[in-house]
Amino acid sequence: MTDGRSILVVGSSNMDLVVKINKFPLPGETLLGGDFFMNSGGKGANQAIAVSRLGGDVQFVCKTGRDAFRDKTVSLFKEEGIDTRGMLVDEEKPSGVAVIMVDKSGENSIVVAPGANSSLCVSDIDNLDIKWEFVDFVLLQLEIPIETVAHIVNLASEKGKKVILNPAPAADLPEDLFRKLHIITPNKIEAESISGVKITDNESLVKAAEVLHGLGVEHVIITLGSEGVLLYSGTPKWIPAIPTISVDSTGAGDVFNAALTVSLSEGKDFEEAIRFANKAASISITRFGAIPSIPHRKEIS
Ligand code: RIB
Numbered sequence: 015m016t017d018g019r020s021i022l023v024v025g026s027s028n029m030d031l032v033v034k035i036n037k038f039p040l041p042g043e044t045l046l047g048g049d050f051f052m053n054s055g056g057k058g059a060n061q062a063i064a065v066s067r068l069g070g071d072v073q074f075v076c077k078t079g080r081d082a083f084r085d086k087t088v089s090l091f092k093e094e095g096i097d098t099r100g101m102l103v104d105e106e107k108p109s110g111v112a113v114i115m116v117d118k119s120g121e122n123s124i125v126v127a128p129g130a131n132s133s134l135c136v137s138d139i140d141n142l143d144i145k146w147e148f149v150d151f152v153l154l155q156l157e158i159p160i161e162t163v164a165h166i167v168n169l170a171s172e173k174g175k176k177v178i179l180n181p182a183p184a185a186d187l188p189e190d191l192f193r194k195l196h197i198i199t200p201n202k203i204e205a206e207s208i209s210g211v212k213i214t215d216n217e218s219l220v221k222a223a224e225v226l227h228g229l230g231v232e233h234v235i236i237t238l239g240s241e242g243v244l245l246y247s248g249t250p251k252w253i254p255a256i257p258t259i260s261v262d263s264t265g266a267g268d269v270f271n272a273a274l275t276v277s278l279s280e281g282k283d284f285e286e287a288i289r290f291a292n293k294a295a296s297i298s299i300t301r302f303g304a305i306p307s308i309p310h311r312k313e314i315s
Pocket of ligand 1: 265
């Protein structure tokens with residue numbers, strides 16, 4: 015799949031169906047929304063394209079249905095110059111779909127129908143021609159089966175590769191997985207759910223990071239949106255966000271994770287990599303959509 019050093023991204027591919035809204039509907043309520051648009055998305059696909067636009071060489075693995083959503087996404091990846099041989103097909107299930115509402119403040123609400131993402135299985139990974147010898151970092155999220163995530167973590171750990179897990183959406187994880195992770199990057203909600211610590215202030219936030227670090231993860235990075243980032247590798251360090259007016263935060267976490275991985279793969283230290291990731295994410299929230307909002311390397315000073 016590659017000739018240079020690369021970042022392996024394994025994860026979801028969805029079609030994002032997005033409606034702009036004035037306010038989020040209550041249960042049982044019907045509201046008239048604003049503009050509708052449809053873009054390829056999914057945390058895996060977003061992160062793969064972000065790695066590539068930000069200057070990394072990416073190997074991407076996902077599973078879609080055989081349908082028009084797949085065709086659109088495969089065409090996009092080809093336009094972006096990304097190898098599509100790892101984009102597998104489920105002949106029975108449809109491609110994953112995400113129904114997204116975005117309000118005027120850029121806040122979103124997302125429901126994913128996983129479709130073919132849910133059948134990306136362990137044997138798919140074993141049957142693929144992944145060029146492990148070129149891989150330095152593996153970037154994963156949780157929109158594919160946990161057993162598949164755990165299998166890739168095990169393979170990567172056996173091969174001495176660094177794994178970055180973006181635990182989104184939060185899920186129960188096998189306890190022995192944590193000590194094989196180089197970095198975990200939850201947001202506040204995910205950190206609370208995985209650590210079991212109710213986060214109400216900075217003290218409880220650090221406590222949640224300590225719990226995750228105590229499970230064996232080398233570096234814990236909790237993303238806090240406009241409040242910046244907490245880096246915990248034994249002691250807490252706060253890195254501020256870049257003040258930005260958000261029009262749509264969809265995919266900002268994906269851009270952050272991809273940019274962090276690209277920067278670390280270039281040999282940057284953690285603080286520099288987080289600052290680079292903050293810059294990339296801050297650009298993405300000034301634009302609509304997930305993939306359309308991902309910046310290119312030249313946009314980041
Ligand atoms: O992180 C944003 C992504 O979450 C969207 O693109 C959507 O597909 C869901 O996976």
